[in-house]
Amino acid sequence: MDSKTLIRTHLDEAHAMETALVTNLAAHIALTTDPDYRALLERHLDETRRQVANIDRRRKAVGRSRRPNPIAAGLGLARDLAGQALVLTKGPIDGLRTANQRERMLKNAKDECATEALEIATYDALETLAKSAGDNPTARLAREHRVQEERMLSDLRAVIARLAVDTFESRTGEEAKPQVKAAATRKLSAVA
Numbered sequence: 377m378d379s380k381t382l383i384r385t386h387l388d389e390a391h392a393m394e395t396a397l398v399t400n401l402a403a404h405i406a407l408t409t410d411p412d413y414r415a416l417l418e419r420h421l422d423e424t425r426r427q428v429a430n431i432d433r434r435r436k437a438v439g440r441s442r443r444p445n446p447i448a449a450g451l452g453l454a455r456d457l458a459g460q461a462l463v464l465t466k467g468p469i470d471g472l473r474t475a476n477q478r479e480r481m482l483k484n485a486k487d488e489c490a491t492e493a494l495e496i497a498t499y500d501a502l503e504t505l506a507k508s509a510g511d512n513p514t515a516r517l518a519r520e521h522r523v524q525e526e527r528m529l530s531d532l533r534a535v536i537a538r539l540a541v542d543t544f545e546s547r548t549g550e551e552a553k554p555q556v557k558a559a560a561t562r563k564l565s566a567v568a
Contacts, residue, residue: 379509384438386502387514390521391431393498397424397491404484409477410542413485413535420528427521434517478546482539485532492529496522 377385401421408414499522506514537560541552552560 379511380438381440383502383506383509383511383514384435384440386498386505387431387435387438390498390502390518391428391435393495394424394428394431397495398428400491404488407477407484408481410481410535410539413481413539416528416531416535417488420524423524423528427524430517430521434514438511438514476543476546478539478542482536482543485536485539489529489532489536492525492532495525496529499525 398421401417401424405414405417405421408417499518503515503518503522506512506518541557541560544550544552551557
């Protein structure tokens with residue numbers, strides 16, 4: 377495999393991941409009643425849509441290897457479709473895993489943290505591969521996308537504290553300890 381093919385393969389992987397995330401974020405937004413969390417998801421949905429467009433442009437610029445590989449092309453399409461299918465089937469399961477709205481938002485936010493970590497790792501790898509090949513535009517794209525993912529992960533972690541307090545109070549009927557509630561609120565103010 378030549379370096380161009382390797383870079384293209386990893387761009388295809390990033391594309392499949394971000395395309396699936398667009399659908400997932402839209403589904404989570406529809407299930408979200410918390411205004412701060414919703415605003416965070418909407419911001420990241422816009423970023424993710426731009427990332428998909430950026431990756432599409434970069435894929436076109438990188439092009440295909442000298443010898444088109446129909447198997448690799450089929451695998452790339454299958455990867456995109458599998459990602460979409462996974463997200464589309466996950467949506468109804470998310471609704472069934474808890475009837476409590478606050479707890480569902482907390483679980484969604486935790487899932488989104490895991491997704492952000494995967495995206496960060498994907499862009500770390502893509503940046504290093506691109507630098508190894510001397511592909512500075514792809515390395516720059518990966519770095520810029522990773523910075524957005526790191527910010528989203530940080531923001532999600534701040535929101536999770538508040539969502540966890542809300543879940544505790546709604547599920548137990550008890551008031552959270554004042555110091556815990558205050559700490560969760562302070563973390564949220566860093567996001568706003």
